[in-house]
Amino acid sequence: MPKPKIAFYWCASCGGCEETVVDLAEDILGLVAKVDIVFWPVAMDFKKDDIERLPDGALAASFINGAVRTSEQEEMARLLRRKSAVVVAYGSCAHLGGIPALANQFSRETILRFVYEDAPTMDNPGRTRPSPDSYDSGNRLDLPKLHSQVRPLAQVIDVDYTIPGCPPTPALTREAVTALLEGRLPAKGSVLAPDTALCESCPRKASKPADLTFTRFRRPHQLLVDPATCLLAQGVVCMGPATRGGCGALCVSGNMPCTGCFGPTSRVKDQGAKMLSSLCANLSARETDEIDAAFEGIPDPVGTFYRYGLAGSLLRRRIEHSTTP
Numbered sequence: 082m083p084k085p086k087i088a089f090y091w092c093a094s095c096g097g098c099e100e101t102v103v104d105l106a107e108d109i110l111g112l113v114a115k116v117d118i119v120f121w122p123v124a125m126d127f128k129k130d131d132i133e134r135l136p137d138g139a140l141a142a143s144f145i146n147g148a149v150r151t152s153e154q155e156e157m158a159r160l161l162r163r164k165s166a167v168v169v170a171y172g173s174c175a176h177l178g179g180i181p182a183l184a185n186q187f188s189r190e191t192i193l194r195f196v197y198e199d200a201p202t203m204d205n206p207g208r209t210r211p212s213p214d215s216y217d218s219g220n221r222l223d224l225p226k227l228h229s230q231v232r233p234l235a236q237v238i239d240v241d242y243t244i245p246g247c248p249p250t251p252a253l254t255r256e257a258v259t260a261l262l263e264g265r266l267p268a269k270g271s272v273l274a275p276d277t278a279l280c281e282s283c284p285r286k287a288s289k290p291a292d293l294t295f296t297r298f299r300r301p302h303q304l305l306v307d308p309a310t311c312l313l314a315q316g317v318v319c320m321g322p323a324t325r326g327g328c329g330a331l332c333v334s335g336n337m338p339c340t341g342c343f344g345p346t347s348r349v350k351d352q353g354a355k356m357l358s359s360l361c362a363n364l365s366a367r368e369t370d371e372i373d374a375a376f377e378g379i380p381d382p383v384g385t386f387y388r389y390g391l392a393g394s395l396l397r398r399r400i401e402h403s404t405t406p
């Protein structure tokens with residue numbers, strides 16, 4: 082009997098999610114024994130044609146990491162959707178836009194102008210920018226077009242399942258692939274991780290006060306963090322209360338706050354808003370200057386509360402009215 086065909090693809094991605102597949106270590110040999118990996122551009126020399134030639138629905142599953150920023154990424158996502166019985170959004174960028182979606186704070190024109198003209202390291206007196214289509218010796222060259230915003234995969238194609246994390250852990254990946262092969266996946270649309278907040282499984286949970294009161298916020302390098310006490314209780318913004326568990330509490334175990342990469346649980350509409358509203362509700366400061374002083378400890382609110390989830394949040398992007406979109 083032929084083995085199920087599997088594809089891995091990366092869109093706007095750092096490659097860390099691909100590393101997780103490699104981090105399956107010897108388990109990857111077991112995976113290869115059970116499936117045919119027919120497309121994995123980061124690791125093997127497959128071409129788009131190889132996928133185009135397959136009948137629709139021929140792939141048992143495609144694992145797509147990275148957000149969608151360019152016309153090429155959108156085209157590949159749509160192609161893999163057509164060819165796959167199951168599409169899995171793999172990692173924070175595919176799930177919620179991830180780190181690349183922080184660019185949604187700026188217009189495409191602002192980004193291009195900075196990268197190709199104003200960046201201190203740029204030496205480009207002609208202010209040349211890559212053109213989506215150009216000619217060289219009579220041959221036309223088409224480059225992917227940069228969309229005006231970064232989108233999570235589910236804003237572009239129908240997604241069956243999501244494996245969260247930046248990157249997802251090998252354990253979650255192994256469990257999801259095994260469930261897929263054994264035909265015991267949960268309802269379509271599920272996020273394949275526990276639907277409880279990280280605080281529930283945090284080793285510091287017992288030291289989290291029922292009534293938190295904040296006078297100021299500090300970043301981890303601004304204090305000697307007590308390794309046994311809840312980070313929020315020490316005034317360090319830890320996204321645990323607004324973030325789905327299932328990561329093994331790796332960051333908090335390493336004495337660093339959770340930064341929210343697993344996204345919200347199913348009961349939270351907007352991860353950043355939930356965290357921000359809970360911090361504000363528990364702030365002891367009442368006067369404007371006291372409030373400003375407290376929030377000096379959070380110099381980058383978007384990067385703190387929406388580090389991975391801006392494109393998938395209620396906000397999605399910032400519109401700059403004064404420049405070209």
Ligand code: SF4
Binds near residue numbers: 093147
């Ligand atoms: S989710 Fe994290 S590890 Fe994966 S591609 Fe995005 S930034 Fe990289």
Ligand code: SF4
Binds near residue numbers: 284286312314339
């Ligand atoms: S806020 Fe952070 S450190 Fe405190 S219990 Fe929750 S996850 Fe743990």
